[in-house]
Each structure stands twice: as C-alpha cells, then as structure tokens.
Amino acid sequence: MWPDMRFCELLGLDHPVIQAPMAGTSGPALAAAVSNAGGLGSLGCATLPPQRLRDEMRALAERTNRPVNLNFFCHAEPKMDxxxxxxxxxxxxxxxxxxxxxxxxxxxxxxFAPFGAAHLDYLLEQPPAVASFHFGLPDAAAIAALKGRGCRILSSATTVAEARWLAERGADAIIAQGWEAGGHRGVFLDPAHDAQIGLFALLPQVVDAVDVPVIAAGGVADGRGIAAAFALGAAGVQIGTAFLTAPEATPKPHHANAARAGTxxxxxxxxxxxxxxxxxxxxxxxxxxxxxxxxxxxxxxxxxxxxxxxxxxxxxxxxYGQTAALAPEGPAEVRFRLLIEDAARAMT
Ligand SMILES: Cc1cc2nc3c(=O)[nH]c(=O)nc-3n(C[C@H](O)[C@H](O)[C@H](O)COP(=O)(O)O)c2cc1C
Structure with missing residues (x-):
C-alpha cells in the first residue's frame, strides 16, 4: 500500500509511521504499543537522568522486541551572564x-544535559534500532560508534540546508519538520533567523535535496495528511500531537487537558x-x-x-501542535490502526 517502502525496509517496519519522541510524555508503554502495532515507537529520553534512561530502556525491552527509537537532544551547553x-x-x-x-x-x-558519553555508553550496551536526535547530531565519533553497533541515525531538519548538513554527517533518514509541529522546533543551524517553513513547502524541497528517505513531521494527524506527505515525496511520517492524549502517554493533567481542548x-x-x-x-x-x-x-x-x-x-x-482537534480517540494501538486504515482509504 505504501508508495515508498525505503523507510520500512531500512528498519523492518510494517508501516512507515513513527510515533514522535516527546520528552517527558512518551515512555515505554506508548513506544511499545506503536512498535508492536508495526510502526516505530519512540522513547523521549532527552530529559531523563542516566539511571532513569537505563530503567526505561529495560521497561521498553520487556514490552517489545520490535524496532524502537531512542531520542536525545544535541543542544550546546548553555551560558548565562x-x-x-x-x-x-x-x-x-x-x-x-x-x-x-x-x-x-x-x-x-x-x-538536563545534552547527549553525551553516559548516554552513548548505555546505547552501545543495548543498541536500539534507531537513535534519533533533535537540534543537530552528536560528534562524528559517536555517530560512527552507534552505526558500528547497527543503530540507524535520524534527526530533524527545518530547512534544506539543515537536511543537507545531516545527510553529510551520516543521517540514515531525515525528518522534515514543518512549522506546524508541536513541541520544540529542531532548528539548529541559525535559530536566531528561523525561516518558519511550513511542511508543504519544506518537504518536497528536502526530498529533492537529499538521497536518504525523508520523514514528514508537523501537522500530520489523519489519513489525508499521511497521503499528502507521500504525495510530496515522503517515505514516512512522524506524528506527535495525535498520540499525546493516548492513555499510554504521560503528559501532566493540565497538559493533556490543554491538548484535548486544542483547536x-x-x-x-x-x-x-x-x-x-x-x-x-x-x-x-x-x-x-x-x-x-x-x-x-x-x-x-x-x-x-x-x-x-x-x-x-x-x-x-x-x-502540542496545530492538529489536536484531528487526533483519533482511544489507546495508542487503536489510534495507530485508525491512522493506517484512514491512510489506505485516502491513498486509493
Ligand atoms: C509534547 C511534545 C514533545 C516533543 N518532544 C520532542 C522530543 O523530545 N524530541 C524530538 O525530537 N521531538 C519532540 N517533539 C516534536 C516531534 O518530534 C514532532 O516533530 C512533532 O510532534 C510533529 O508534529 P505534530 O505534533 O503536529 O504531529 C515533541 C512534540 C510534542 C507535541
């Protein structure tokens, strides 16, 4: 059913749909539900202290033996005068x-600290199918070590220049993140002059600029959005907001209420x-x-x-993002299935 199978084939997925990593809200229960349903579940690990990271990796391994994605931040160490x-x-x-x-x-x-030696050691001990990053990538030695252990590398681009930068440094797939996306923008090359590109404009230009599979993120929350992403050249989609209110997600109550009422x-x-x-x-x-x-x-x-x-x-x-009102109801596995069925209808 999928017009582009490269991302599925890269990871052995049934469906090229990533449940977006959401630090603080996407733990093992959510990630395992999506991976077990045939997509790529993601743990948002960026704000976890190292010991919690090990516990969450263990909890995830107990729930699924399907491919999973562990996600970290690569921000610069902050300085404040x-x-x-x-x-x-x-x-x-x-x-x-x-x-x-x-x-x-x-x-x-x-x-919390940016991705560093402690995180890398844990990942090398128990390598996930995918290590993904926001705000750039770790250094070349870390990328080489992860790839040496079989990890595929993903990161987000908000411009064509960022996508090229990631591809040149070994990203196996690139997430084109539109301005619509909920949560932090992955912008990293020139955050002070953010071009604020929407997904419809960004995605085909990133697809034209790099050879690796491109994953569409930002405002995708139903079959129409998934079909549109594939029509624009995507090889997969990454969806956050539509999973944020699933019972397996762990936002604080006010966060879940805001997202549920979101328009x-x-x-x-x-x-x-x-x-x-x-x-x-x-x-x-x-x-x-x-x-x-x-x-x-x-x-x-x-x-x-x-x-x-x-x-x-x-x-x-x-x-959260601009599509809260489109989010399907029910547990993550049900939401995932509804998204796939809806996409199949929209693509025929
Ligand atoms: C609550 C929330 C937290 C997020 N945290 C992360 C994160 O930790 N790492 C990351 O790479 N992306 C994070 N994102 C961004 C997502 O990866 C993705 O780009 C976005 O959810 C896609 O747009 P959508 O929300 O419209 O589906 C977060 C998004 C949300 C909604």
Whole structure:
C-alpha cells in the first residue's frame, strides 16, 4: 500500500509511521504499543537522568522486541551572564508575584544535559534500532560508534540546508519538520533567523535535496495528511500531537487537558517556556513573554519551573501542535490502526 517502502525496509517496519519522541510524555508503554502495532515507537529520553534512561530502556525491552527509537537532544551547553540573569529576574518578578511564588534562588543550572558519553555508553550496551536526535547530531565519533553497533541515525531538519548538513554527517533518514509541529522546533543551524517553513513547502524541497528517505513531521494527524506527505515525496511520517492524549502517554493533567481542548489556532511558537522555540498552548503569559529575552535552553526552565509548579492551569506550559482537534480517540494501538486504515482509504 505504501508508495515508498525505503523507510520500512531500512528498519523492518510494517508501516512507515513513527510515533514522535516527546520528552517527558512518551515512555515505554506508548513506544511499545506503536512498535508492536508495526510502526516505530519512540522513547523521549532527552530529559531523563542516566539511571532513569537505563530503567526505561529495560521497561521498553520487556514490552517489545520490535524496532524502537531512542531520542536525545544535541543542544550546546548553555551560558548565562549576570546581566542577563538580572534582567530576566526583573522581567519575571511581576509574574512570580501574581502567582504567589518565591522567585528561584541562586545561579541557574540546567535540569538536563545534552547527549553525551553516559548516554552513548548505555546505547552501545543495548543498541536500539534507531537513535534519533533533535537540534543537530552528536560528534562524528559517536555517530560512527552507534552505526558500528547497527543503530540507524535520524534527526530533524527545518530547512534544506539543515537536511543537507545531516545527510553529510551520516543521517540514515531525515525528518522534515514543518512549522506546524508541536513541541520544540529542531532548528539548529541559525535559530536566531528561523525561516518558519511550513511542511508543504519544506518537504518536497528536502526530498529533492537529499538521497536518504525523508520523514514528514508537523501537522500530520489523519489519513489525508499521511497521503499528502507521500504525495510530496515522503517515505514516512512522524506524528506527535495525535498520540499525546493516548492513555499510554504521560503528559501532566493540565497538559493533556490543554491538548484535548486544542483547536487549529490555540498554539503559538515561543521560547518562553524553555529558551528554545517550541509550539505551546497560547496563554496571556506566553503573549507577555514575547517581549522578554529568555535564558538559553534549557536554563529557562530554572525560571519557569516555579510558575509551572504553582499555577499550571493558568500558565499551562503545554506543548502540542496545530492538529489536536484531528487526533483519533482511544489507546495508542487503536489510534495507530485508525491512522493506517484512514491512510489506505485516502491513498486509493
Ligand atoms: C509534547 C511534545 C514533545 C516533543 N518532544 C520532542 C522530543 O523530545 N524530541 C524530538 O525530537 N521531538 C519532540 N517533539 C516534536 C516531534 O518530534 C514532532 O516533530 C512533532 O510532534 C510533529 O508534529 P505534530 O505534533 O503536529 O504531529 C515533541 C512534540 C510534542 C507535541
């Protein structure tokens, strides 16, 4: 049924559909359900401390022996100077006061590290079918070591230049991530001048620019979207928002509520939550923060964590995409099956 089987053949999948890695919300139960249904389930590992990573890998291995994807972030180590810290504390003071929380104390520290030696050791011990990355790739030695153990390498591109960069460094498939996508944008070559390209424009140009299979991500949530992606040259799709509200996913309650009520226009791209652009539920707080320079990713969490903990319903801090209203109902396996059946109808 699939017009392009390259991605299925690369990994031995029945269907070229990836459940997107979603750090903090896509754990072993969700990933295993999708992999067991014939797609590629993904663990969002980027924010896990190393010991938790090992536990989640074990829990996933107990649930499935099908191909799985483990996903990490490749951001630069953040640096923050005292002036920027002081300006941010001033800008946020009214928000802490309005929420009745004490401002965070001390120098900001990152809540998690970029992909590094500890992560690599775990992956080499127990290599998954796919190691995928957001915000670029790890260094050439890490890529070579992972490939030497049979891992396929994936990463997201938001421009043609990023896709070429990834292909030149050994990516086995490239995720073309449109502006529609929920969660963090994978933009990494020039985030300060984000071109904000939508999937319909980006996908065919990435397909023309690289030889490896291209996976479409951003705003794909039903059979029509899947069929459109294949018509534009995709060899697979990566879907996040449509799985975010499945019972196996683990978003916080306010996050799940926001995504369930989400409509086409209820999100905005903002760096206010984490320090990097991400598509999140729009709130007055997000609008107010458009005028404030955030701390570099992921140090911004140091400043937003007290607000998030104290006032989740008002501030939301909920990442999801523009297709929440299209998401199918039911457990992940049912959603997956509905997507495949719907795609089959749309492609005939
Ligand atoms: C809640 C949420 C968290 C996400 N976290 C990650 C992540 O940890 N790593 C990653 O590569 N992509 C992440 N993404 C982006 C997805 O990989 C994908 O690009 C996006 O979900 C596709 O768009 P859609 O949400 O419209 O389906 C996240 C998306 C969402 C909705």
């Amino acid at each position: 005292a002036d920027r810290h002081a300006a941010l504390m001033d800008a946020l003071a009214p928000h802490y006061a309005a929420s009745g929380v004490a401002p965070p104390e001390g120098a900001p520290s990152a809540p 086409d226009d209820s999100t905005r791209i903002s760096s206010a939550v984490s320090g990097r652009p991400a598509r999140a539920h729009r709130t007055p707080w997000l609008d107010a923060m458009a005028r404030v320079e955030p701390a570099p990713f992921p140090l911004m969490y140091h400043y937003t964590a007290p607000l998030q903990a104290a006032d989740a319903d008002r501030h939301h801090f909920s990442l």
